[in-house]
Amino acid sequence: MEKANVNKKPFRKVFGNLLVHVLLAVLAFIWVLPIAWIFITSFRGEKGNYITSFFPKSYTLDNYVKLFTDRSILNFPQMFLNTLIIAIFTCLISTFFVLSVAYCLSRLRFRLRRAYMNMAMILGLFPGFMSMVAVYYILKSIGLSEGPMIRVALVLVYSACSGLGFQIAKGFFDTIPKSIDEAAKIDGATQWVTFTKIIMPLSKPIVVYTILTSFIGPWVDFIFAKVLCRTNAQYYTVAIGLWSMLQKEYIQQWYNCFAAGAVVVSVPIAIIFLFLQRYYVDGMGGAVKG
Amino acid sequence: MAKSKKLKEYDPYSLGNAITKGDIWTKLSMVIMGAGLAAHKQVVKGIIVLAIEVAYIYFMVTAGVGAIGMLPSLGTMEQQKVWNEAKQIYEYTAGDNSLLILLYGIAAIFVTVAFIILWVLQMKQSYKCQVMLQNGHKVPGFGKDLKNLFDGNIHITLMSLPMLGILCFNILPLVFMISMAFTTYSKEGDHLVLFDWNGLENFGRVLNLNGNIGRQFWGVLAWTIIWAIFATALNYILGMVLGLIINRKDTKGKSFWRFCFVLSIAVPQFVSLLIMRTMLDRDGAVNAILMNLGWIHEPLPFLTNAMWARVTVIVINLWVGIPYTLLQVTGILQNIPADLYEAAKVDGANAWVIFWKITLPYMLFVTTPYLITSFTGNINNFNVIYLLTGGAPTYVGDTAGQTDILISWLYKLTIEQQYYNIGAVIGIFTFIILAIVALVTYRNTGSYKNEEAFM
Structure with a gap:
């Protein structure tokens, strides 16, 4: 009886362990499958989205070549350039806004500070694009809804309200000891100097985080770009471009190019994200621990 | 905008004091702004304030008064065709555009409110300078004020822009949109150019269960809540179980498994969702491969049958959401005191009991704010619904599909269908639901002080 028990325990343990690893492998397979699928499809030789086997019958690089050279119907290089320009400007403005606001709310005490944070919380509860129609008419009434100005409009839409997204940066600033500010003050540094010369260099991780997240924004947004660009195809961003490739009229010809485009856009973003993951967890974790 | 709480202590430089105890220059500031400032040695500031007053008056005379005056009627003149004898053609006279009238009116009100705040500030400042001079103090000059903008008042410099x-791209549009809920601005009855105020009629229509819109609203609302509860709870529990499995002592290659799951966050959501949609399509890869294998003979209606589509979006949302939970819980799971587990094991609890009695309560305690944000995030989860099903299937005559949640219905109503007023009402209801959820739960958790709004 006792002998059996001793033998049973390791067996159950090994069996359970095996089971867990098999389960994890199956789940991981499910999670990676769509990503692997799009990667494989981007090299697929046969056209269209009606596919009868997981692995392609022939491999080719044509999809990438077509994506970057066929400018006649869906001008992907142009879209890429548009998004890049918009992303750079959005990034500059947003980073400045987010860091300024987060710094003030974290390190300074002034009237309306609490009010500002409550306001941000309340505004955050409204559906993001509820006001989109209104934003469109505001942009129209100041003449930003036509022609090349659409790019300016998109930059404004992406960056103007970034002052509401201060939480993660504020959480980071909160962790820098206050004594540093006080020491700087005693040495005669103004607040401006403290901000730019002392706190910023100490906050490189969060500066990098803010720059990269605000840079990613325009690449992955689809709704605002669609509403603001309407039918002006020459100002499309990559997100709308990829979306259009899957519309009924294009899908047969463009499905594999969509896959190629998705890979082109996703790879840099994935790298940035995996790099940022640490800060992401830290920012969330810090706030949760309270 | 929220107002700051009134300070309890006595403010010697209040507006009341400025008006009653101010000298002639301070009193003159009530009409000619900046006069008091200029007289009390803040000349540059005074001139700037005066310039703003002139600009404001110019704006009000040329545009503002007209814009606010048109607000009650929202315009009455329709566009008209007039026969031009000289040119022998019909000419169109510009009619009123209610939308622009509403927008300009609200903008003018915003400008006026800002102006009134400035007026109060300059009155107070003028009185303050007067008192300082009377007491023989030195009034800070303009240069000092400028310098202060980079020191004591740096929050003004940094936060103004x-x-x-x-203000321009969030609050103004929101007020504008909310006011649309009280108008007839809609494709219905051809009110796209000229529309009127109609009070609470739209709210009545949306809430009325017997009307067409009302019936859809209650249906969508019910599905939204079911969706949000299922999506949040399943993501949370399954994500936590996955986290537990990966963090088990005996699991090999922890970071590899974590990487596999987190990779899906790294791919932009619209990309992965569009891929899913094409894969699950009637002629998509999943159906094609299953049929090829001979497992099924008819394509499965993943996104075309109402019930199937609802289950599909919840399942796919698991694919999207579980990695986020995993990312979130990994650190916290490692923090659960080990003696709790040991005590439970000594008492003979099995893994199931330990999960329900120890892990889950502990996690709930620590991650309530995350749970709330993910619940509100799911109510607002436009991407998953719109990119996967687009709300489909939709019954004939309805604007809302069977998988539409409030937010995607709102998008359809405004952007695609142009029922702006009903869309605005839906937006307000969405806000009310979120506000109630947020308020009730924030108040009941210790983390009320944490401003959690990452989504």
Whole structure:
């Protein structure tokens, strides 16, 4: 009886362990499958989205070549350039806004500070694009809804309200000891100097985080770009471009190019994200621990 | 905008004091702004304030008064065709555009409110300078004020532009949109150019269960809540179980498994969702491969049958959401005191009991704010619904599909269908639901002080 028990325990343990690893492998397979699928499809030789086997019958690089050279119907290089320009400007403005606001709310005490944070919380509860129609008419009434100005409009839409997204940066600033500010003050540094010369260099991780997240924004947004660009195809961003490739009229010809485009856009973003993951967890974790 | 709480202590430089105890120059400031400032040795500031007053008066005379005056009627003149004898053609006279009238009216009100705040500030400042001079103190000059903008008042410098952005691109549009809920602005009855105020009629229509819109609203609302509860709870529990499995002592290659799951966050959501949609399509890869294998003979209606589509979006949302939970819980799971587990094991609890009695309560305690954000995030989860099903299937005559949640219905109503007034009402209801959820739960958790709004 006792002998059996001793033998049973390791067996159950090994069996359970095996089971867990098999389960994890199956789940991981499910999670990676769509990503692997799009990667494989981007090299697929046969056209269209009606596919009868997981692995392609022939491999080719044509999809990438077509994506970057066929400018006649869906001008992907142009879209890429548009998004890049918009992303750079959005990034500059947003980073400045987010860091300024987060710094003030974290390190300074002034009237309306609490009010500002409550306001941000309340505004955050409204559906993001509820006001989109209104934003469109505001942009129209100041003449930003036509022609090349659409790019300016998109930059404004992406960056103007970034002052509401201060939480993660504020959480980071909160962790820098206050004594540093006080020491700087005693040495005669103004607040401006403290901000730019002392706190910023100490906050490189969060500066990098803010720059990269605000840079990613325009690449992955689809709704605002669609509403603001309407039918002006020459100002499309990559997100709308990829979306259009899957519309009924294009899908047969463009499905594999969509896959190629998705890979082109996703790879840099994935790298940035995996790099940022640490800060992401830290920012969330810090706030949760309270 | 929220107002700051009134300070309890006595403010010697209040507006009341400025008006009653101010000298002739301070009193003159009530009409000619900046006069008091200029007289009390803040000349540059005084001139700037005066210039703003002139600009404001010019704006009001040329545009503002007209814009606000048109607000009650929202315009009455329709566009008209007039026969031009000289040119022998019909000419169109510009009619009123209610939308622009509403927008300009609201903008003018915003400008006026800002102006009144400035007026109060300059009155107070003028009185303050007067008192300082009377007491023989030195009034800070303009240069000092400028310098102060980079020191003691740096929050004004740093936050003005972000605040302006929020005001113009968030608050103003929101007020504009909310006011649309009280008008007839809609494709219905051809009110796209000229529309009127109609009070609470739209709210009545949306809430009325017997009307067409009302019936859809209650249906969508019910599905939204079911969706949000299922999506949040399943993501949370399954994500936590996955986290537990990966963090088990005996699991090999922890970071590899974590990487596999987190990879899906790294791919932009619209990309992965569009891929899913094409894969699950009637002629998509999943159906084609299953049929090829001979497992099924008819394509499975993943996104075309109402019930199937609802289950599909919840399942796919698991694919999207579980990695986020995993990312979130990994750190916290490692923090659960080990003696709790040991005590439970000594008492003979099995893994199931330990999960329900120890892990889950502990996690709930620590991650309530995350749970709330993910619940509100799911109510607002436009991407998953719109990119996967587009709300489909939709019954004939309805604007809302069977998988539409409030937010995607709102998008359809405004952007695609142009029922702006009903869309605005839906937006307000969405806000009310979120506000109730947030308020009730924030108040009941210790983390009320944490401003959690990452989504």
